[in-house]
Amino acid sequence: MVKExxxxxxxxxxxxxxxxxxxxxxxxxxxxxxxxxxxxxxxGFHSGLLDIAEVASQAATKSWNSPLSAVREIIKHSADxxxxxxxxxxxxxxxxxxxxxxxxxxLDYSGSTDQNxxxxxxxxxxxxxxxxxxxxxxxxxxxxxxxxxxIIDIKGLRGFSSRQIVxxxxxxxxxxxxxxxxxxxxxxxxxxxxxxxxxxxxNEKNLMALIETIxxxxxxxxxxxxxxxxxxxxxxxxxxxxxxKLGVPVFEIPSMxxxxxxxxxxxxxxxxxxxxxxxxxxxxxxxxxxRAKDGVFxxxxxxxxxxxxxxxxxxxxxxxxxxxKGLIFNNGEVKESLFNLPVAHxxxxxxxxxxxxxxxxxxxxxxxxIETDCGFRPLxxxxxxxxxxLFSIGIINAHQDWARExxxxxxxxxxxxQAVQTFIDDLAQAGLCQPKARLSS
Amino acid sequence: MSEITxxxxxxxxxxxxxxxxxxxxxxGISCLLVEQKDIxxxxxGANHGLLHSGARYVYSDLSAAVECxxxxxxxxxxxxxxxxxxxxxxxxxxxxxxxxxxEFPALCSKAKISVKALSVAEAxxxxxxxxxxxxxxxxxxxxxxxxxxxxxxxxxxACRLGSxxxxxxxxxxxxxxxxxxxxxxxxxxxxxxIKVSAELVINASGAWAGEVAALAGIGLDMIYSKxxxxxxxxxxxxxxxxxxxxxxDADIIVPGGTVSVLGTTSILAENLDNIRPTTIxxxxxxxxxxAMIPILQSTRIIRAYAGVRPLVGVGEETDEDSRSVSRGFxxxxxxxxxxxxxxxxxxxxxxxxxxxxxxxxxxVCRKLGVKEKCGTRKVKIGSSxxxxxxxxxxxxxxxxxxxxxxxGILCECEMVPASSVANxxxxxxxxxxxxxxxxxxxxxxxxxxxxxxxxxxxxxASFLYDKGYLENDSGLKIIHDFIENRWRxxxxxxxxxxxxxxxxxxxLHCNLFGLELAVxxxxxxx
Numbered sequence: 001m002v003k004e005x006x007x008x009x010x011x012x013x014x015x016x017x018x019x020x021x022x023x024x025x026x027x028x029x030x031x032x033x034x035x036x037x038x039x040x041x042x043x044g045f046h047s048g049l050l051d052i053a054e055v056a057s058q059a060a061t062k063s064w065n066s067p068l069s070a071v072r073e074i075i076k077h078s079a080d081x082x083x084x085x086x087x088x089x090x091x092x093x094x095x096x097x098x099x100x101x102x103x104x105x106x107l108d109y110s111g112s113t114d115q116n117x118x119x120x121x122x123x124x125x126x127x128x129x130x131x132x133x134x135x136x137x138x139x140x141x142x143x144x145x146x147x148x149x150x151i152i153d154i155k156g157l158r159g160f161s162s163r164q165i166v167x168x169x170x171x172x173x174x175x176x177x178x179x180x181x182x183x184x185x186x187x188x189x190x191x192x193x194x195x196x197x198x199x200x201x202x203n204e205k206n207l208m209a210l211i212e213t214i215x216x217x218x219x220x221x222x223x224x225x226x227x228x229x230x231x232x233x234x235x236x237x238x239x240x241x242x243x244x245k246l247g248v249p250v251f252e253i254p255s256m257x258x259x260x261x262x263x264x265x266x267x268x269x270x271x272x273x274x275x276x277x278x279x280x281x282x283x284x285x286x287x288x289x290x291r292a293k294d295g296v297f298x299x300x301x302x303x304x305x306x307x308x309x310x311x312x313x314x315x316x317x318x319x320x321x322x323x324x325k326g327l328i329f330n331n332g333e334v335k336e337s338l339f340n341l342p343v344a345h346x347x348x349x350x351x352x353x354x355x356x357x358x359x360x361x362x363x364x365x366x367x368x369x370i371e372t373d374c375g376f377r378p379l380x381x382x383x384x385x386x387x388x389x390l391f392s393i394g395i396i397n398a399h400q401d402w403a404r405e406x407x408x409x410x411x412x413x414x415x416x417x418q419a420v421q422t423f424i425d426d427l428a429q430a431g432l433c434q435p436k437a438r439l440s441s
Numbered sequence: 442m443s444e445i446t447x448x449x450x451x452x453x454x455x456x457x458x459x460x461x462x463x464x465x466x467x468x469g470i471s472c473l474l475v476e477q478k479d480i481x482x483x484x485x486g487a488n489h490g491l492l493h494s495g496a497r498y499v500y501s502d503l504s505a506a507v508e509c510x511x512x513x514x515x516x517x518x519x520x521x522x523x524x525x526x527x528x529x530x531x532x533x534x535x536x537x538x539x540x541x542x543x544e545f546p547a548l549c550s551k552a553k554i555s556v557k558a559l560s561v562a563e564a565x566x567x568x569x570x571x572x573x574x575x576x577x578x579x580x581x582x583x584x585x586x587x588x589x590x591x592x593x594x595x596x597x598x599a600c601r602l603g604s605x606x607x608x609x610x611x612x613x614x615x616x617x618x619x620x621x622x623x624x625x626x627x628x629x630x631x632x633x634x635i636k637v638s639a640e641l642v643i644n645a646s647g648a649w650a651g652e653v654a655a656l657a658g659i660g661l662d663m664i665y666s667k668x669x670x671x672x673x674x675x676x677x678x679x680x681x682x683x684x685x686x687x688x689x690d691a692d693i694i695v696p697g698g699t700v701s702v703l704g705t706t707s708i709l710a711e712n713l714d715n716i717r718p719t720t721i722x723x724x725x726x727x728x729x730x731x732a733m734i735p736i737l738q739s740t741r742i743i744r745a746y747a748g749v750r751p752l753v754g755v756g757e758e759t760d761e762d763s764r765s766v767s768r769g770f771x772x773x774x775x776x777x778x779x780x781x782x783x784x785x786x787x788x789x790x791x792x793x794x795x796x797x798x799x800x801x802x803x804x805v806c807r808k809l810g811v812k813e814k815c816g817t818r819k820v821k822i823g824s825s826x827x828x829x830x831x832x833x834x835x836x837x838x839x840x841x842x843x844x845x846x847x848x849g850i851l852c853e854c855e856m857v858p859a860s861s862v863a864n865x866x867x868x869x870x871x872x873x874x875x876x877x878x879x880x881x882x883x884x885x886x887x888x889x890x891x892x893x894x895x896x897x898x899x900x901x902a903s904f905l906y907d908k909g910y911l912e913n914d915s916g917l918k919i920i921h922d923f924i925e926n927r928w929r930x931x932x933x934x935x936x937x938x939x940x941x942x943x944x945x946x947x948x949l950h951c952n953l954f955g956l957e958l959a960v961x962x963x964x965x966x967x
Contacts, residue, residue: 124917127955170913171916355932356934359958404957406952
């Protein structure tokens, strides 16, 4: 006899990227019984920086210092942009709630929606972001001050060269110097992994050894920058000890994946959501999903150990774009992979990708996705919600180009907030839950 | 403005130009070869990689067939390291012209081109991917050749004998009276000009021959025939597979190490700007070649590219598709046009590059009063360490045998270690060339795997900075240009899987690194 596990819940979240995690948080924090299912997560690619907007890429390449001005400019040129559906206060509130939640899990963020902060990348370029993790705050200050600073790289960590960073930015920051160290315990390896080093630093002995290795290179530097390897669970403490022992502020420099700051976000969300009672199924693909006449969604899958059946009052689709496998590009068409929700047709004759990859205006295909109403409900061809209790959040939605606008995190967080709020309002109207004026933590 | 003197100036760094540099160098004549981009930037870098047995031309052009046969034998002897002697098959499928099939073996024999009839069962045993609708098959001595290794090694041989190679320098003018006194070059990147004085100037610029000749006031009747090709993710057949019919489009599937190269097309082009493969062409190639190997319909295509065949019009009426213009070459002594020291060599095919060079060098020696005879039939083409990295599968096989001292893998898709990159970078520096990503990519497998250069560009660039090969912020444009270069081949064939890779690339290079903002590209095509 095959065991069947029956689960009843208010909200089912499909996807564990930033938007899915935020939706699970907003739901659980407001008393909704929440289940989250996902096959993968793209958080391992997240730089850790929570950005709102920098460039209104459809129209121009101007880089805005004010994220809200950038948002305004973006909406001006894209009337159906996800940001156009969210009130400014809700955008700000959603971010501050997520930052508060992350802080409880040991991940500190600083910044304000008044202005974008600049941090150094491993490419030697400067990335603007609204909120930066505490491990990168010192970089903001260091760059503003242009004080003599030391950039450390680690032998065997490919794709990160302190000389590259110093050489590339030397016109703007001439007092930057570089040095190479070997990670204690990993000497002699031709390749070292950021993950191994980050986990190693959770052990204080290794942290002290690293500090001793860095010390001889200080030479009066006012700041020290290094690859993002400062632990995964105890990052705050590790940073504090480093700063204490080295005697100068320390900052991490984001680089190519695997991203340790992204991993930290994943770990923090997983811990926090578990604390809030979210039931999570990871590495799990949904096999069947159907909506019954009474509006309840029936979702399920079978395993050798038994089958799982979930009945939920609502579903939030947070499955991402092509990387997240929420969208598929095949035979010149983009399709949504789970419900086959309507996605605008691509121009048949034209290649949806531009001749120049780096054309700042971005590729047409990036703007294609799920059309939604203000509540982030996917719309059918008649522009009516497909189902009043189905939502789609994050970058799967149309009319945005997150990688060019630098708006990925803001879109994820604010759409998650809005969708959950809409769902709660609907439940309240139906008398199924307590209404709240606006979501509060 | 700097000035250089050379005995012979060769314009064009394709298979022809590098073969001429080598031939002349072997005869004691040192050359300066200038190329507007880098080695094999024209048709030499955009072909099938096929070493013709000649059987393809027995029906339409018997002398070309014989030439191919002779030259492929010579190349197999002098450049075995550039060649995979795969053998080939000619196959016909249901519906193909039975008369052609019937006449084929006799025509091959007439040209003394080795051919062996196979039963369909035998053929499908040798090549299981062949269609069940195969009706005839013949075995021939086609082979696969690496045009990049070939040209790089020929140039290396020439340089070892005293010649010199200058990349990214374009000819912008000639100063002449009865002969060319001076050739003006411009550095493509810095725009700085260099004046070259040479006793003799050879225009070996392939499809650009008309443009170059025009600078000297000479008109050449050029026909531009664009050909596109596609590359599959895996190698579909051991041997070269040809369609047994009158030569047409999408007739040939050539193995290229771990992949297969399929093509080609022939579309008349107005000019040499914006030569890109179109989806119509790539779809057509898949459909046509699938008649021979049906699994093609579901095979992943990882890249597409296009080149322009240099065809010199012979004044006759040409077909719509330009295929009927002879693929033979044209060697023109412009003494007849009033310039004593100027020669053009253009047209031809990869298989006959050595022969084209021999004929050109013979003419050069006659004009210069040099008595040395051609040595290229016998002297083996060199095999240097720096140029061997173009061979697919070489890097992984070396890495598996010995990981010591390799310095970590920089390109994970193709398993290229840091030591190979250093090898190539050193070689470039020794030649006075910039060791940027495009130059290194050309000389290795970097960026040719599934990641499309997204990660290896970052790793290789940081390695180059570490070792002092790159300075200042040059890395930004170098990475930018390398990715754009890889993008050219990917864009026409983007599939479900590559859409994911493209998103990853944007996430890293746009969202995090902001390369699209940091590097201003003057040329906004689209």
